Amino acid sequence: MSLLSYTYVIEHVPGEANVWGDFLDRWGATRTSTATATGARMSRLAAVERVSPLEAADFVWPSEDDIRAAQLAVRAKDSMEPSQPPLCWSEDRQLFVLADERVCIPDDAVELQLRLCVVAHAGAAGHRGAKTTAKALEVLFSWRSLRKDVSVFVSECMHCMATATGKIPRSLGETLRATKPNEQLQSDFLSISEGAGGLKYVIVLKDNTSGYVQLVACVKATNDAVYQSLLD
Template sequence: MMLPIYVIAHAEANGHCGAKTTIAVVNDVFTWPYVKSDVAAFVSSCIHCLSSSSYRIPWHYGPKLQATAPNNVLLFDFLNLPPSAHGDTYILVLKDGMSNYVGLVVCTEPTAEVKQSALNKAPFLIGLTFRFGSHFKNTITSRLENVFGAQHHFVTAYCPWTNGSVEVVKRLVLHAIKTLLSEYTLPITKWTSILPPVQHSINAMPSDRIGGIAPLTAFAGLTGTSQLRAIIARSSLITIDEPTLQAYQQKTLHATRKDLDNIH
């Protein structure tokens, strides 16, 4: 009963007016106890207004594949950039679903061979999530599943609650590339030369999503380093003999092995 009133007061001849105007139009003819909140809720959910405005769109909640430990889920996609001085035009962006650890691989074309090479070299053992491009949906991908014991999953188009993880990283990478090129006064063709510091900045800086620790720490247990530490005076070096050095090294190796055993 109420929906036709909302539509007539808000849409078509009224030009999808704002909430205040729509409320005034409704109040001119009808009234009920919660008219303001009801009309405001309808206007805020009008799909035509949302799709044509510049405001953030409140997407619906829905199920999403989540990771509970490093290497559970790997998300990746290709990022297209202007040709570099060496002819490279793409970055394969890889992201660990739990730790947010990011890998950036420069490539000339978005092919399955590039993806295979990157996964063989990258420190990811994987459950795969990616898009429906031909460079992802092919025989090589099926073979990678068998080699790694992984299961790939394609995100569904126009389901925003399943998308966004890699897109956020791609936006961060683009922003970092643009700002560093500007800071170093480099031409756009030199974007490949600043990719290592871009990757380091993403992985070494604390992330609110994982409790304020760095993705590098969450993924590999290594401490992310800040550039500010370079200005702090370091303690003086100590001199030790070879047996003591070997003892330190063995202690570190045993601790690393214990941590790995606890993970697996």
């Protein structure tokens, strides 16, 4: 936009002829090793918490040992329902499977079913819909209420609620709305690499009415730090 006040002509100079431009562009440039550049870049990266449920520290991946234990527990109690489909024991996998080789998940193994739903719904393909999630599970597993359970699971996924409809039901009451500045404030902590003076957190303060955001560096992520930042 600054060039609009001048009269100028644009001419193309071939690269092999533009020796002075190439020379000036390289003037005083120092070669930086890849290792040094990478190290400097990495030192500025923030420590971001994992947001995927599959990467949560308390999430336990379902294994064939877990499935086998659940199946044997049901067989030991001799509580197989009359409507349970015919099963056969797979010597190769050491599991009870159906005629089509799908693994049978006991109907009362709710926690195991939930973990399987998490893997099928929130995997590398993102948060899938109910039909796609159920189809992915039905390829390998079977339990009587699979489709119904998957439908309920996906309908209660907080991430899917926000992206699909933009609204998340609040069972404990309506969302509070501010009517004037400073009436409702939100705060959160951001973890960063430690800097001068031991500063390794950033308090994010936001006014819900104006959308004004203030960032405050602090040493510890505590209530006192938020309180002091509001006073300042």
